[in-house]
Amino acid sequence: MKDFTVPTRNEVSASNQAIFDNLQSKIGFVPNLYAYYAKNETALGDYLTLQNRKSTLKxxxxxxxxxxxxxxxxxxxxxxxxxxxxxxxxxxxxxxxxxxxxxxxxxxxxxxxxxxxxxxxxxxxxxxxxxxxxxxxxxxxxxxxxxxxxxxxxxxxxxxxxxxxxxxxxxxxxxxxxxxxx
CATH class of the missing domain: 1.20.1290.10 (AhpD-like)
Structure with missing residues (x-):
């Protein structure tokens, strides 16, 4: 069976490294879920945009x-x-x-x-x-x-x-x- 791993900062693209750095400075760590998204070039940024969109919900x-x-x-x-x-x-x-x-x-x-x-x-x-x-x-x-x-x-x-x-x-x-x- 495939072993799924969470990439480190050095294992992701430069654009995802910048997102990692931003997460590190804002919340103190890069959650494994977010890091896993970085295995894909655009998924982490896309997901964070969706998650942080303005909402009518508190x-x-x-x-x-x-x-x-x-x-x-x-x-x-x-x-x-x-x-x-x-x-x-x-x-x-x-x-x-x-x-x-x-x-x-x-x-x-x-x-x-x-x-x-x-x-x-x-x-x-x-x-x-x-x-x-x-x-x-x-x-x-x-x-x-x-x-x-x-x-x-x-x-x-x-x-x-x-x-x-x-x-x-x-x-x-x-x-x-x-x-x-x-």
């Missing part, structure tokens, strides 16, 4: 989408990374576990977002009318719906990359849940 809302999507797709790397980022955005450990299960009983608006996201991911974009109605009733609009799908797409890319390559997780490893989604 950072905490994007983390709900990231956590739900990563849980459903079984990506341990992204579950771990977004558990750490979720904590930086004010979620408690208990709230993160609940969000990963597709719920947020602690916040009705985030609960509608988590439920909607879970249905979007599980049903490949075919959320139920109830989930859509609850999403809109919670105060979201069609612009937000588009951004949810953009974040789901972003996260599916990363989930699939890690699920295929299985490189080391360089974040505190998130606890495993008994089921992917309740």
């Amino acid at each position: 950072a905490k809302e994007r983390e709900v989408v990231n956590l739900v999507t990563s849980q459903i797709n079984g990506c341990r790397y992204c579950q771990s990374a977004h558990t750490a980022i979720g904590k930086m955005n004010g979620f408690t450990d208990e709230e993160i576990i609940e969000v990963r299960q597709g719920q947020a009983s602690f916040d009705s608006k985030l609960n509608a977002l988590a439920t909607f996201t879970a249905e979007v991911v599980e049903n490949r974009g075919k959320a139920s009318n109830d989930a859509k109605e609850a999403f809109f009733a919670a105060g979201y609009d069609e612009s937000n719906l588009i951004d949810v799908v953009m974040v789901v797409g972003d996260k599916i890319i990363s989930n699939y990359i890690h699920n295929l390559a299985q490189f080391d997780i360089d974040f505190p490893v998130a606890p495993e849940l008994e089921t992917a989604h309740v």
Whole structure:
């Protein structure tokens, strides 16, 4: 079987080295997921552009989408990374576990977002009318719906990359849940 490795700075192109240097200065390290993208000449820059695009969703809302999507797709790397980022955005450990299960009983608006996201991911974009109605009733609009799908797409890319390559997780490893989604 193929052994997937994460490239070092010296093993990537000059343009990707510049991105590595920027990541190193901004966040203190180059996450393995980002480094792996650098095996391709343009993927790292393209992915970071997608990930950092302006959004109608607040950072905490994007983390709900990231956590739900990563849980459903079984990506341990992204579950771990977004558990750490979720904590930086004010979620408690208990709230993160609940969000990963597709719920947020602690916040009705985030609960509608988590439920909607879970249905979007599980049903490949075919959320139920109830989930859509609850999403809109919670105060979201069609612009937000588009951004949810953009974040789901972003996260599916990363989930699939890690699920295929299985490189080391360089974040505190998130606890495993008994089921992917309740």
